[in-house]
Amino acid sequence: MTNNPEPIRLNKHLATVLGVSRRQADELIEQGRVKINHQPAIIGQKITPNDQITVNNQPLQVQNRPQLIAINKPTGVTCSRRHQKGDRTIYDLLPKQLHHLKTVGRLDKNSSGLILMASDGDFIHRMTHPSFQKTKVYKVRLDLDLAPLHQQMINDFGVVLADGRSQLQLSRLSDEHRRDWQVTMSEGRNRQIRRTFSALGYEVIKLHRIQFGPYQLTSLKPGEFTIIKWLPKITKMCYNIKELLSYEKIITQYRYYRSSQRRQKLTV
Numbered sequence: 001m002t003n004n005p006e007p008i009r010l011n012k013h014l015a016t017v018l019g020v021s022r023r024q025a026d027e028l029i030e031q032g033r034v035k036i037n038h039q040p041a042i043i044g045q046k047i048t049p050n051d052q053i054t055v056n057n058q059p060l061q062v063q064n065r066p067q068l069i070a071i072n073k074p075t076g077v078t079c080s081r082r083h084q085k086g087d088r089t090i091y092d093l094l095p096k097q098l099h100h101l102k103t104v105g106r107l108d109k110n111s112s113g114l115i116l117m118a119s120d121g122d123f124i125h126r127m128t129h130p131s132f133q134k135t136k137v138y139k140v141r142l143d144l145d146l147a148p149l150h151q152q153m154i155n156d157f158g159v160v161l162a163d164g165r166s167q168l169q170l171s172r173l174s175d176e177h178r179r180d181w182q183v184t185m186s187e188g189r190n191r192q193i194r195r196t197f198s199a200l201g202y203e204v205i206k207l208h209r210i211q212f213g214p215y216q217l218t219s220l221k222p223g224e225f226t227i228i229k230w231l232p233k234i235t236k237m238c239y240n241i242k243e244l245l246s247y248e249k250i251i252t253q254y255r256y257y258r259s260s261q262r263r264q265k266l267t268v
Contacts, residue, residue: 015121036051069228072224108194113217138182139183
């Protein structure tokens with residue numbers, strides 16, 4: 001019995017490797033810019049690991065593009081590709097070689113913590129669609145001590161918001177006061193945590209995500225990132241250790257550059 005991998009659709013593979021939509025991948029195929037085993041590819045075609053794929057007459061390189069990274073987003077940074085009113089975006093924290101990645105969900109500008117960025121649209125859908133119930137964990141600080149009655153209300157019954165009931169799981173983080181809480185949720189509506197507390201008269205003054213599904217924010221400093229997963233080897237080309245080390249060198253140099261910037265700011 002052979003253990004051959006199942007063929008996959010060419011446009012899905014191109015979308016994942018090139019960081020484009022499947023529609024854009026189909027356009028590349030229609031324009032004759034994609035070849036499989038030296039023959040023009042066609043829409044709907046499937047590929048196997050034994051196929052040689054070229055785009056614009058260049059071998060499709062998959063081994064030096066991360067598929068999934070985790071980044072510790074600082075406050076004041078948006079999760080958008082577009083700059084608005086001089087705001088920094090999360091892409092300003094990354095080298096250009098990682099700009100093909102898309103954010104898996106979002107954190108608002110005034111929130112910080114774990115952001116996942118991926119190139120796989122199916123993975124993003126599984127992590128963000130409400131039907132998959134992915135757990136998210138946050139550390140939250142309020143402007144006032146949370147009344148025990150309000151804690152019980154949020155935990156047991158939920159708070160009615162304009163877009164439905166919001167029920168969160170709260171765990172107290174301090175024995176000295178009732179302003180610091182760990183909040184666990186499996187939804188992810190827009191500004192849900194802030195709106196839930198606001199409905200009861202509290203303001204969230206700090207919101208920091210520490211977990212998203214199975215992924216946890218460990219020792220990353222604000223603005224730093226780590227590569228979780230590289231693209232799988234789908235074509236016949238093997239991982240090239242020289243190219244892998246070269247890419248790691250880029251990452252290391254960028255981290256050193258970011259650290260140097262921080263040191264310069266501290267000495268000014």
